[in-house]
Amino acid sequence: MGQLFSTENTQLPSSSSIPLPDESPDILSSTKKIIRPQFLLRETPMVFDASREIIRASDGLGWSNMAAVLARTDPFEEVVPPISSLFIAVPQQKIKIVLEKDGKTFQGEMAANSHNIIAPGNGYAVQGFDLINAFYVYIKNEILRELADEIYGRRLDEIDLLAPTETADPSLTYLLDTCKHMLSEPAGTNLSSDYLAQAIVACVFSRHSQLRDVPRSxxxxxxxxxxxxxxxxxxxxxxxxxxxxxxxxxxxxxxxxxxxxxxxxxxxxxxxxxxxxxxxxxxxxxxxxxxxxxxxxxxxxxxxxxxxxxxxxxxxxxxxxxxxxxxxxx
Missing domain, CATH: 1.10.10.60 (Homeodomain-like)
Structure with missing residues (x-):
């Protein structure tokens, strides 16, 4: 990322100004094409309409624990309130953005294939200034809870999941590329998507998490x-x-x-x-x-x-x- 600024410098609106989907009939208007599985329907107001062209999406593939969308987006500004899923956004080319999350504002360039990770329970505000080709992945909170227990023997709330916006991690890039390629496969890949979701979460845990009371001395x-x-x-x-x-x-x-x-x-x-x-x-x-x-x-x-x-x-x-x-x- 580029320069880090104080949150006082941002003009992005507060996430509290955006209602959740069930509170805003306009967001669910039939004139907008929404590409979201049921478990995300009440959690994110991200609408794939005329300003966000769908290239490929997991909708209709039968995936139950993960959703993915490859989209092309015009310059935009949006605020997304906290959701319970893990969210990863991957720009396909270098982009200029202003991003507010975790009480901080980032302004500058994101490299192609870099990872913007939003941990469950966190929202964000973002403004993009260019035409953006991006890959979006949501992974259900249930997978995170299962892996937290299986890998660490801990509850998910005992793990601090970091949310970096940084250059590409090779292992995570490989897994996300696999996910992207699976969008071109026919329906019936639910089992493969479940294992891939677990692998992505395990990678995020191994590189971007910290047990709250486990020392590293x-x-x-x-x-x-x-x-x-x-x-x-x-x-x-x-x-x-x-x-x-x-x-x-x-x-x-x-x-x-x-x-x-x-x-x-x-x-x-x-x-x-x-x-x-x-x-x-x-x-x-x-x-x-x-x-x-x-x-x-x-x-x-x-x-x-x-x-x-x-x-x-x-x-x-x-x-x-x-x-x-x-x-x-x-």
Whole structure:
């Protein structure tokens, strides 16, 4: 981005001056072509009308957790109130903009393929001065909550998700380009879009997030001892069918949650929740080979809420459904 100015210098209107869609019938006027899936219908007033020409869109492809639009936009000015989805805007060429978000105003140029990330719960105001070709991606908040638990073992509100406006990140660029190319595929790509949404969120988490109470100091980069790791393993194996927090594991070996988290990831190269999922899947494989329990009972025995919950994680880790695994191992 270019120069950073005080918010006092901006002439952009406050986001409070723009009503939500359900409060403004004009925004939903039949004279405007709206390209939004149902989960965004009540959350963003972005209208793709005559000033924003649709090139391609995910509408009609059956995507349930992500929406994407490639559009060409005339010079414009708009204010978008907070939404619950993760929003990423990617200009396809260098553009001049004024952008207000997070209480700050940015004025200058965005490079082609740079990423403007808006975290859930945040709004923004933007003014574009040129014809803009841009790619927009929305990812449902449910995906963020799921990945926060799976990667960090945390609630989403325990993670500070940063919202950079910066030059392109190569890994994120690759994933967003894949998403853009999928807009040209026929309907029925919902499963692929779900996995791609997860990959995009995982990339954003890894590069643009911070656990609120996890330090990054060198003191916490010490691995757990063999005895400490054994106690943690014993505790996990004895409680695979229950639920517990990182603090519970830390208490087993007498460490604070923050220090335990860092030392555990140094030792295992995985978060506690990722490690737990491996143990649960291994237990499920053992019970499936044994053949005595139903899939529902195996799910409960391994700490999953129901059979479908087990199936989702089992297929992710093993590559086949639990029922197929049972047949193949007998």
């Amino acid at each position: 060198a003191d916490s980069r010490v691995p757990l001892s063999q005895a400490q790791m054994q106690r943690v393993n014993d505790y996990l194996q004895a409680n695979l069918d229950g639920s517990f927090q990182v603090a519970d594991l830390a208490a087993v070996i007498g460490l604070s949650r923050t220090i335990f988290f860092e030392r555990f990831t140094v030792t295992t190269k995985a978060t506690p929740n990722q490690y737990l999922q491996v143990l649960r899947i291994n237990r499920a494989k053992q019970l499936l080979r044994d053949g005595k329990l139903s899939l529902v009972d195996i799910a409960f025995a391994c700490g999953y809420a129901d059979q479908s919950h087990l199936a989702r994680f089992f297929k992710r880790f093993v590559g086949v459904a639990p029922g197929r695994y049972r047949k193949d191992t007998h």
